[in-house]
Amino acid sequence: MAATAATTARAPGTGGRAGTLARAVALRLSMIVAFIVVWQLVTSVIDSFFFPTVTEIAGSFWDIWVAGPEAGQNLSGQFVPSLLRLLGGLGLAAVAGIAGGVAIGRSRTVREYVEPLTEFLRAIPPPALIPLFLVLLGIGDSMKVLMIAFGVVWPILLNTIDGVQSVEQLYLDTGRVYGVTRSERLMRIVLPAAAPKIFAGLRVSLSIAVILMVISEMVATTNGLGFQIIQAQRSFKVLDMWAGIVLLGVLGYLLNTALLAVEGRVLHWHHRTSRRA
């Protein structure tokens, strides 16, 4: 019934929908443009050393990351290592979090035993473990990857446990009646049903991962975006510092957009059903 109503409501204009979309995009763009204009005006007037104008930052961004003589080297030397650490840490956390979450979530008893421990470990701010990881693993990439993984595994783990335990009993009953074996049940019922919650965990983890990547690179390293920013600040290259900050913003935005695109594909059914409800 609701589906019919929704179709009829949409019927008068796919054009109308495109119009709404265009308006939404225009609104967002206009806010960004307004922000840039205000920044440009204010910084031109106050003429502060620490707050360069937009054009200056853009020029330095262009020079350092895009088209300058050392842009290629900067990208491969600073940007790529950061990206790999981030993806490595996040990937490790996703594998461990989902596998662990499924294992724990399958049994209520196991969950009740494990929960206090996970709640405690989760409460430790990951940067507090940098000294420990430094001692154990040195200043190499494994230290950073593991720190990122440790910091971001919790939202994935807890959401997976929750998702696995809140699978509709009727889905499981239906599966049993139609002869689904225990091993198939995981792939064909439990994981798809828990996927919305797992993705919610992944989204939270992604934003934490960017933060942890920067922090780990500011503490002990010789390359990476965090290193580039702190290094520029130490040598009073304010423009270089801003170029690094802007690139981090761009990176975070692009990663989030990519994750949302994947989620949109995998969970298209979920967004439709929940929007209708």
Place this chain on the structure above:
Amino acid sequence: MTDTLLQVDQLTHTYDPDGANPYTAIADLGFTVDRGQFVALVGPSGCGKSTLLRCLAGLQRPSGGSVSIDGAVVDDVPKQLALVFQDYNRSLFPWLTVHDNVDFPLRHLGLDAGERDQRITRSLEQVGLTAHGTKFPWQLSGGMQQRVAIARALAYEPAILLMDEPFASVDAQTRAELEDLLLDVWRQSRSTVLFVTHDIDESVYLADRILVLSGSPGTVIADLDVPLGRPRDQIETKQQEAFVHLRAEVARLIQHAKTGERDRTNQPAR
């Protein structure tokens, strides 16, 4: 050619038998269903219908008694049985298309791709959803979703089709359509149906035989033949004297079952 397909013998189930509040949902329940029959089960609410169905479907191990299909005692989920739930909304998988939902149980039957496709096409055709295979369940109305659930059960080609108040959550008009659709499908596929319902009219309209259950703990208190010809018609059949008589009789039996239960629960100590 009457041969017994389903035999339920002294079936008893008690929840929490060793706990503080043991609750016997069904007691000493027995009946048989012949091959090809359409049997309806009615009873007052709380008569243990769900427990009975769960025991039949192998989802619940009964505390006593036995269920046999084709002479073989059921101790796990039987392959020859499909169950259509009342709550189509949560028994169809929203992440699968209509086609894939119907395909879902077929994967476990070891059929080749051609046979699988054939079964899916045929069962979707039987419920009139051929054009909707690529849609998702949530894009369909409630009645259409329940038709998908029926198609899924049909594609499985079960010896017995169990239906747990399948039309209780759709509007009256859709309900009548689905009843006639079910009768059509049943006639074509010559399967055996055990149909649980709260609706007395529905039980008389659909079935060859009606089993009336008592209030808790549930047990069979009447086994009535339905003396109505087929095919049946929503208006014409329901006007017939036999229909009117039988529905009154069933209603009276259920009324009795209810008051009997009330008398028992009013007693201070059990």
